[in-house]
Amino acid sequence: MTKTLYLPAPAKLNRLLHITRRREDGYHELQTLFQLVDISDTIGLTPRDDHRIVLNEGIDDVAHEHNLVVRAARLLQNTHLLHNAMETPRGVTLSIEKRLPMGGGLGGGSSNAATVLLGLNHLWQLNLSVDRLAALGLQLGADVPVFVKGHSAWAEGVGEKLTSVTLDTPWFVILHPGVSVSTAAVFQDPELTRNTPPITMARALQGGAPTWRNDCEAVVKKRYPPIAAALDWLNCFAPSQLTGTGACVFAAFETQEAAKQIARNASQHWPTWVAKGLNRSPLHDALGG
Numbered sequence: 001m002t003k004t005l006y007l008p009a010p011a012k013l014n015r016l017l018h019i020t021r022r023r024e025d026g027y028h029e030l031q032t033l034f035q036l037v038d039i040s041d042t043i044g045l046t047p048r049d050d051h052r053i054v055l056n057e058g059i060d061d062v063a064h065e066h067n068l069v070v071r072a073a074r075l076l077q078n079t080h081l082l083h084n085a086m087e088t089p090r091g092v093t094l095s096i097e098k099r100l101p102m103g104g105g106l107g108g109g110s111s112n113a114a115t116v117l118l119g120l121n122h123l124w125q126l127n128l129s130v131d132r133l134a135a136l137g138l139q140l141g142a143d144v145p146v147f148v149k150g151h152s153a154w155a156e157g158v159g160e161k162l163t164s165v166t167l168d169t170p171w172f173v174i175l176h177p178g179v180s181v182s183t184a185a186v187f188q189d190p191e192l193t194r195n196t197p198p199i200t201m202a203r204a205l206q207g208g209a210p211t212w213r214n215d216c217e218a219v220v221k222k223r224y225p226p227i228a229a230a231l232d233w234l235n236c237f238a239p240s241q242l243t244g245t246g247a248c249v250f251a252a253f254e255t256q257e258a259a260k261q262i263a264r265n266a267s268q269h270w271p272t273w274v275a276k277g278l279n280r281s282p283l284h285d286a287l288g289g
């Protein structure tokens, strides 16, 4: 019987997010600190004898063809075909056990895609380098490369110029304020701070968590009052921030017990997670890379 490989797709938090410039093409250049955390979706990959890419258990509201796991598998299959025209392409049956909220700024979809790229590179024995897979991942989304590389990182560009960093690893309380944020609308908002002077990575790290902020926060709070309310609530216990363009907000605590205590109260109002900060991805631990 063909065995299924089950692999984690962890979440990330943006512990700092500066927007430094709007480019000619409308995209914005960022400086961000991505930290991996230990809450994950689980992706199942079962190799097939034919060339089909099948998604068994998907996600409601996302058509199979649009699902980032299917798009990642197809991208890898097409890349492989292009360079190895004579070889029979391999197929896979995929499944997703979703725990991370969608569109919450935790990068779940991007992480799912990265797990498929690394998992299939292993199962199909393609031997593509991590750098090559990260470049392919960038075609699927700006947050995919950091999950492919598998380490907390300082990122520039649109998030693809990565330098691995070792961050503190506190316990986080993460809340989902229950609204869905349009990333495009946030980036188009005339009031968005988009001219923060670039800083060096060394300076960002030296300043540490008390100096870290997210340039999207003011606009997001104004547009989405429930996010402002969640930030105000969490700020009563520890300095709180938005991750990505939201909707999730988070705060760091020294101990798991302290985080759990706040999470117990928070969960009366919002979906809540307690997550440990990581530097290395559990996906890379699982693949032994």
Ligand SMILES: C[C@@](CO)(OP(=O)(O)O)[C@H](O)COP(=O)(O)OP(=O)(O)OC[C@H]1O[C@@H](n2ccc(N)nc2=O)[C@H](O)[C@@H]1O
Binding pocket: 014, 026, 027, 028, 029, 030, 104, 105, 106, 107, 141, 142, 143, 158, 159, 183, 184, 185, 187, 243, 244, 245, 246
């Ligand atoms: C800002 C981050 C930080 O992690 O937010 P989250 O997605 O995690 O919340 C990401 O880099 C988001 O990247 P990604 O998730 O790929 O963005 P998309 O959905 O493709 O972006 C939707 C729209 O936002 C704008 N956009 C996005 C990223 C960027 N660096 N500049 C932009 O101007 C563009 O108009 C784009 O069409």
Ligand SMILES: Nc1ncnc2c1ncn2[C@@H]1O[C@H](COP(=O)(O)OP(=O)(O)O)[C@@H](O)[C@H]1O
Binding pocket: 059, 062, 066, 067, 068, 069, 096, 101, 102, 103, 104, 105, 106, 107, 108, 109, 110, 111, 112, 113, 244, 246, 247
């Ligand atoms: N496998 C997937 N998991 C999550 N979202 C997906 C997936 N495939 C496609 N998507 C789409 O990508 C969007 C962004 O998802 P996600 O990465 O979870 O959020 P964010 O970029 O805010 O962290 C979702 O709203 C959904 O429409």
